Amino acid sequence: MDRELRILLTEAPVPDERDAELRAWNVVRAAFEEREPESPSRRLPLRPLVVLAAAAALVAAALSPAGRDALDSIRARVSGDDEPPVALTRLPAAGPLLVVSESGPWVVRTDGSKRLLGDYDDASWSPRGRFVVATGGQRLTAVEPDGDPRWQLTRPETLADARWSPFPGFRIAYRAEDSLRIVDGNGTDDSLLARGVASVAPAWRTRPEGEYVLAFADRRGVVRVADVEALRELWQVTVRGRIDGLTWSGDGRQLLVVTRRSLSVYAEPGRLVRSIALPSGTHTTAAAFRPGTGEIAYAVMSEAGEVSRVLLATSPRGGSRPVFNGRGPLTDLVWSPNGRWLLIGWPDADQWVFLRQPGVRRIVSVESVRREFDPGGTGAGSFPRVTGWCCVP
Amino acid sequence: MANPGRDERAWVRGAQSGSVADLEALFRDHWPRAYRAAYLVVHDQTAAEDIAQEAFLAAVRALDRFDRRRPFGPWLHRIVVNRAIDWARARALRAEVGDQRALDAASAPPGVENTRELPAEIVQALASLSPEHRAVIVLRYLMDYTPGEIGELLDLPRGTVNSRLRRGLDALAGRIPAEEL
Numbered sequence: 001m002d003r004e005l006r007i008l009l010t011e012a013p014v015p016d017e018r019d020a021e022l023r024a025w026n027v028v029r030a031a032f033e034e035r036e037p038e039s040p041s042r043r044l045p046l047r048p049l050v051v052l053a054a055a056a057a058l059v060a061a062a063l064s065p066a067g068r069d070a071l072d073s074i075r076a077r078v079s080g081d082d083e084p085p086v087a088l089t090r091l092p093a094a095g096p097l098l099v100v101s102e103s104g105p106w107v108v109r110t111d112g113s114k115r116l117l118g119d120y121d122d123a124s125w126s127p128r129g130r131f132v133v134a135t136g137g138q139r140l141t142a143v144e145p146d147g148d149p150r151w152q153l154t155r156p157e158t159l160a161d162a163r164w165s166p167f168p169g170f171r172i173a174y175r176a177e178d179s180l181r182i183v184d185g186n187g188t189d190d191s192l193l194a195r196g197v198a199s200v201a202p203a204w205r206t207r208p209e210g211e212y213v214l215a216f217a218d219r220r221g222v223v224r225v226a227d228v229e230a231l232r233e234l235w236q237v238t239v240r241g242r243i244d245g246l247t248w249s250g251d252g253r254q255l256l257v258v259t260r261r262s263l264s265v266y267a268e269p270g271r272l273v274r275s276i277a278l279p280s281g282t283h284t285t286a287a288a289f290r291p292g293t294g295e296i297a298y299a300v301m302s303e304a305g306e307v308s309r310v311l312l313a314t315s316p317r318g319g320s321r322p323v324f325n326g327r328g329p330l331t332d333l334v335w336s337p338n339g340r341w342l343l344i345g346w347p348d349a350d351q352w353v354f355l356r357q358p359g360v361r362r363i364v365s366v367e368s369v370r371r372e373f374d375p376g377g378t379g380a381g382s383f384p385r386v387t388g389w390c391c392v393p
Numbered sequence: 394m395a396n397p398g399r400d401e402r403a404w405v406r407g408a409q410s411g412s413v414a415d416l417e418a419l420f421r422d423h424w425p426r427a428y429r430a431a432y433l434v435v436h437d438q439t440a441a442e443d444i445a446q447e448a449f450l451a452a453v454r455a456l457d458r459f460d461r462r463r464p465f466g467p468w469l470h471r472i473v474v475n476r477a478i479d480w481a482r483a484r485a486l487r488a489e490v491g492d493q494r495a496l497d498a499a500s501a502p503p504g505v506e507n508t509r510e511l512p513a514e515i516v517q518a519l520a521s522l523s524p525e526h527r528a529v530i531v532l533r534y535l536m537d538y539t540p541g542e543i544g545e546l547l548d549l550p551r552g553t554v555n556s557r558l559r560r561g562l563d564a565l566a567g568r569i570p571a572e573e574l
Contacts, residue, residue: 002534002562005515005530005534005562005565006534006535006537008515009429009433009515009530009531009534009535010534010535012515014428014429014432014433014438014441015432015438016438016442017425017428017429020428020438020441020442020445021421021424021425021428023442023446024420024424024428024442024445024446024449025417025420025421025424027446027450028416028420028446028449028450028453029413029416029417031450031453031454032408032413032416032453033413035453035454035456086454086455087450087451087454087455089451089454089455089458090455090458103482103483104483106479109548111471112451113471113472113475113548114475114476114479115475115478115479115548116478116479116482116483118482145548146525146547146548146549146553147482147525148525148553374483375476375479375480375483376440376443376480376483376484377483
């Protein structure tokens, strides 16, 4: 049968084969003739840089006077190392991305190949990237990175914000509307941890391994840190303003609490160890610890929403330095697993921008991001969210 | 005797230097199987054309960075088949919210118009499989990749590839008309 099948698939005519070839060749040839080959000695005019420059005046108006000098120097440094936007044919660092678009979550591998996982609203990685935990409606599903579901849990509530615990990954925390629940990594022993939680993703403490400590926010603005195994609260801290995000440092010693107006870092037992001052007239849109360091990248946007800036807070006493400016919001800040690249989502430019750290040694931009994640569509939908850049399995 | 690998490397090198003729040679050599592979996975000729064309456009955009020591075909086929799987999945998801025609194109046997050229039995048998199973069958029996190579192209363990091949062949068994052989 192998031979017969091979003959059929290879030789049987398929519809429109010849006309499709003619049409496609015209398109491919036109693209080829319009392309400008790369040369190490030549730098092309840069769309991101143009936008950067255009945005600079607005940023300067929106940000503090002290920021203007820094902005000029950064722009100058960026200009020698920027690269023209490219299609999504590779990632600058190893490890797959997890991206959520209107079609669902996608795994993007280092070579740029993608896989749509299925009909889910949100997703996050397991600790070694062997699975993805996804939520959609009343379902929570553990999915293999090729999209095969491993197990599924269904509840009466709408499920969201599922997060897999760090290695060895025996627990998953998720929200069932305003309840926080824990389920084992194999889909068994689903149980209630807390009620009255806020619409914020819980955050597992990253270290030490084998401990299951979870930070979450309740609706009264209290951040709680609990030992999930012992069902015991370890510490808590009350925060002013609505909590937008919780993130642990790589060593598990510091917890970053993000609100619209503040970035505060706490350590056990609820001690404020760092408070990052935002540029005047701005609010936060994203923040992330850099792996292996205490550095924090964060994005702020002018109140009018015209321009945004990404800054890097390098040390508790060292202040912050700007690393990128762009028109409109900057939606995601995701570090590569090795901490050398920072991915920035830039919806107004329909781009992902990858910044090489330390300093801004290179900028790699990926264009037409919406269309990349809208197969068969027009790419007119919302900008895809990057929810994780995983470990190298 | 011609050496296809050497030809291909020469075409890639020529295209990298700006030769339209070399790019065309590369395109003509790879288009038929790229389009056929996409069609066999998505069962929609317009989508297949888009998918294969997009894969070649991606190749053009990445041409300057392409490593000439590596074969061009697997790189292109990986893009084509993965995009085809994604397209089929996306269409099926959209169909869940009311687009019955999309569902038909994504997962059910195509209509009379599409069965005119490829035997209806084989098209229906393939359409009864999921896009992932179709892709494995296409890579094995159209593209001639080994299960190990398919695993690398689709980022799957070899065991998963083999089980998908088995299941695919089981579904196809007895549905290949003898008169077509």
